[in-house]
Amino acid sequence: MKYKATSFDIAYKAGVSQSTVSRALRNSPLVNEETRHKIHAIAKELNYKVDKNASNLRSQHTGTLALLLFEDPTMDDSLINPFFLSMLGSITRAAAKKGYDLLISFQQLSDDWHADYEDASKADGIILLGYGDYLDYEEKLEKLYEQGTHFVRYGSVAENQPGVSFGCDNYQGGYMATQHLIKLGRKDFIFLGGASDNSPEFRARYQGYCQALKEAGLRIRDNAQLDAISTEESGYQAAQQAFEQKIKFDAVICASDLIAIGGIRAIKAHGLTIPTDVSIVGFDDIPIAHFANPPLTTIQQNTRLAGEMLVDALINLIHNLEVKASLTPATLIVRESCGSEQT
Amino acid sequence: MKYKATSFDIAYKAGVSQSTVSRALRNSPLVNEETRHKIHAIAKELNYKVDKNASNLRSQHTGTLALLLFEDPTMDDSLINPFFLSMLGSITRAAAKKGYDLLISFQQLSDDWHADYEDASKADGIILLGYGDYLDYEEKLEKLYEQGTHFVRYGSVAENQPGVSFGCDNYQGGYMATQHLIKLGRKDFIFLGGASDNSPEFRARYQGYCQALKEAGLRIRDNAQLDAISTEESGYQAAQQAFEQKIKFDAVICASDLIAIGGIRAIKAHGLTIPTDVSIVGFDDIPIAHFANPPLTTIQQNTRLAGEMLVDALINLIHNLEVKASLTPATLIVRESCGSEQT
DNA sequence: CTGAAAGCGCTTACAG
DNA sequence: CTGAAAGCGCTTACAG
Numbered sequence: 001m002k003y004k005a006t007s008f009d010i011a012y013k014a015g016v017s018q019s020t021v022s023r024a025l026r027n028s029p030l031v032n033e034e035t036r037h038k039i040h041a042i043a044k045e046l047n048y049k050v051d052k053n054a055s056n057l058r059s060q061h062t063g064t065l066a067l068l069l070f071e072d073p074t075m076d077d078s079l080i081n082p083f084f085l086s087m088l089g090s091i092t093r094a095a096a097k098k099g100y101d102l103l104i105s106f107q108q109l110s111d112d113w114h115a116d117y118e119d120a121s122k123a124d125g126i127i128l129l130g131y132g133d134y135l136d137y138e139e140k141l142e143k144l145y146e147q148g149t150h151f152v153r154y155g156s157v158a159e160n161q162p163g164v165s166f167g168c169d170n171y172q173g174g175y176m177a178t179q180h181l182i183k184l185g186r187k188d189f190i191f192l193g194g195a196s197d198n199s200p201e202f203r204a205r206y207q208g209y210c211q212a213l214k215e216a217g218l219r220i221r222d223n224a225q226l227d228a229i230s231t232e233e234s235g236y237q238a239a240q241q242a243f244e245q246k247i248k249f250d251a252v253i254c255a256s257d258l259i260a261i262g263g264i265r266a267i268k269a270h271g272l273t274i275p276t277d278v279s280i281v282g283f284d285d286i287p288i289a290h291f292a293n294p295p296l297t298t299i300q301q302n303t304r305l306a307g308e309m310l311v312d313a314l315i316n317l318i319h320n321l322e323v324k325a326s327l328t329p330a331t332l333i334v335r336e337s338c339g340s341e342q343t
Numbered sequence: 344m345k346y347k348a349t350s351f352d353i354a355y356k357a358g359v360s361q362s363t364v365s366r367a368l369r370n371s372p373l374v375n376e377e378t379r380h381k382i383h384a385i386a387k388e389l390n391y392k393v394d395k396n397a398s399n400l401r402s403q404h405t406g407t408l409a410l411l412l413f414e415d416p417t418m419d420d421s422l423i424n425p426f427f428l429s430m431l432g433s434i435t436r437a438a439a440k441k442g443y444d445l446l447i448s449f450q451q452l453s454d455d456w457h458a459d460y461e462d463a464s465k466a467d468g469i470i471l472l473g474y475g476d477y478l479d480y481e482e483k484l485e486k487l488y489e490q491g492t493h494f495v496r497y498g499s500v501a502e503n504q505p506g507v508s509f510g511c512d513n514y515q516g517g518y519m520a521t522q523h524l525i526k527l528g529r530k531d532f533i534f535l536g537g538a539s540d541n542s543p544e545f546r547a548r549y550q551g552y553c554q555a556l557k558e559a560g561l562r563i564r565d566n567a568q569l570d571a572i573s574t575e576e577s578g579y580q581a582a583q584q585a586f587e588q589k590i591k592f593d594a595v596i597c598a599s600d601l602i603a604i605g606g607i608r609a610i611k612a613h614g615l616t617i618p619t620d621v622s623i624v625g626f627d628d629i630p631i632a633h634f635a636n637p638p639l640t641t642i643q644q645n646t647r648l649a650g651e652m653l654v655d656a657l658i659n660l661i662h663n664l665e666v667k668a669s670l671t672p673a674t675l676i677v678r679e680s681c682g683s684e685q686t
Numbered sequence: 687c688t689g690a691a692a693g694c695g696c697t698t699a700c701a702g
Numbered sequence: 703c704t705g706a707a708a709g710c711g712c713t714t715a716c717a718g
Contacts, residue, residue, distance in 0.1 A: 019705060054695035089449075106439060291635055349711060398711080400713095403694070
């Protein structure tokens with residue numbers, strides 16, 4: 001490893017004090033224009049980079065944001081939800097744009113909270129992205145909140161949640177998806193996905209779904225909501241159940257794309273054709289949706305916007321500015337899994 | 344923010360010196376069993392965490408690995424190759440397992456190398472994952488190498504490359520894919536993907552392909568290798584070109600799954616059926632491959648293993664141990680895009 | 687086994 | 703506008 005230049009080396013070469021070098025490099029207005037230029041030139045020549053550890057230690061902040069991805073331990077390692085990967089990408093970009101480093105950490109929901117705290121001490125703030133059971137998750141949020149840690153999270157947005165939350169307008173998304181199928185003349189709906197306190201995002205989608213049905217004067221059958229978590233297999237099982245219970249349907253609204261992909265498999269397995277016999281719509285717009293067979297109509301979450309909002313909000317929080325929860329719009333992406341108008 | 348305990352607080356409570364606390368916390372054998380227990384207990388009670396900046400500054404290492412993802416600036420932001428996302432996941436896990444933090448940074452290939460250096464100063468070593476033109480990329484590697492930076496990269500593995508490289512056995516993968524279609528009775532092959540110095544990974548796959556054809560006594564047509572980069576659109580265009588040039592084919596080997604997905608679209612658009620009329624195989628085994636229509640036969644890269652190898656190798660490099668380039672095995676995943684035996 | 691002390695490379699009052 | 707000096711919270715010889 002090459003010798004690493006320090007601010008003293010620069011000071012010596014420039015014939016000024018180390019304090020002045022430090023100020024010049026941070027572009028303090030306190031330093032003479034000319035000296036500053038000279039110092040910058042020497043720094044460049046020497047390949048000088050400020051030592052982050054030293055500057056962070058001294059100024060008591062890290063310039064780093066931590067991204068915690070909570071995983072449900074029941075999930076298969078290899079099949080991390082593509083939606084979260086997409087969020088990860090947009091958060092990384094957003095953080096970089098603001099000059100923050102991003103520390104990434106995958107955790108099991110079951111890990112004890114000391115691990116979170118550990119991460120908290122390495123970063124100025126935390127971004128939480130979780131899946132799995134919300135009720136387990138909430139405990140962690142409360143711990144973090146008590147600790148006075150700066151954090152934002154992406155997921156369901158509701159009253160009485162610890163900390164600041166951002167999320168997609170799930171209710172509106174569920175509503176739009178359902179309305180779209182209603183317009184297409186569909187009458188018998190089922191909903192694939194959990195709708196309990198354990199998955200508040202899914203529940204909001206379900207509520208939007210119910211609202212659309214209600215407004216159209218269509219019945220909401222009690223047995224037509226089948227639980228599923230966000231995996232292909234679980235979606236398959238849920239649809240399978242609908243068949244076993246002999247629930248008649250020509251329209252299926254899914255709480256996620258992965259669920260929809262599984263649903264499609266089950267529907268095809270029963271010899272039905274999509275969208276002729278049944279229309280189906282997903283949620284998220286993960287890349288796979290586009291390549292499903294048939295291509296899946298879905299509700300798109302704006303991950304790019306979400307990433308920026310999360311990062312901006314967290315930085316504001318760190319600077320003790322006020323930040324409030326907000327929703328990102330949901331967009332209907334029409335593809336071929338719904339068919340076109342019919343009567 | 345709550346008051347943050349320091350090693351002095353613990354020392355005071357335990358009635359020992361701060362040096363002893365530091366040693367106890369690092370589990371130095373120099374400290375009395377009993378005192379160590381007491382110190383650990385107090386640390387836990389006080390929610391004490393070692394200040395990373397201070398310890399890193401003092402001991403002159405960071406405990407952090409940087410992951411640089413180079414992107415070809417021509418790529419669409421939103422469509423980061425799912426394969427890299429998968430690598431990212433496995434590297435994150437592998438780093439965490441070894442107790443290293445992972446700093447993530449997306450960069451354009453066009454960024455000047457100072458940016459890399461910047462990252463180098465924040466981490467003990469760098470993992471490089473790049474796509475886009477290899478020739479541009481190589482320059483960066485050389486710069487990094489000259490600087491004496493510890494780094495490993497994933498991609499093509501060959502002689503005369505600066506630094507240590509890991510990668511999938513692309514040659515073998517291309518060979519296996521081709522051989523599979525040969526066994527199925529296919530005769531007229533085309534290859535979709537670049538095969539020049541600009542994309543050495545693709546070239547290795549192409550060479551494996553050529554070898555398999557040669558061994559089977561099948562002809563390798565000069566015009567049957569169509570350039571494509573790893574996007575759906577580019578794959579579509581390449582297949583399109585094959586049709587325009589009236590190249591007859593019943594088997595297509597693709598340099599990546601994304602290319603294959605685009606190829607499938609073009610083939611279907613020409614009214615041909617897969618796999619009846621033509622067999623197609625991809626490379627990577629990204630999640631989409633499974634859901635393609637028909638499900639895509641492909642060559643799987645073991646990203647989990649690759650992530651572990653990269654992290655282990657980099658850590659060894661940091662400790663000045665010897666490390667050498669190696670290949671990860673390629674695995675044929677048979678799905679429906681090839682059909683079954685026929686004559 | 688333990689303590690006193692130096693020092694990692696910065697930032698930032700303080701004094702001019 | 704500039705410099706001398708303190709100090710961020712650790713680790714690690716050095717001396718016992």
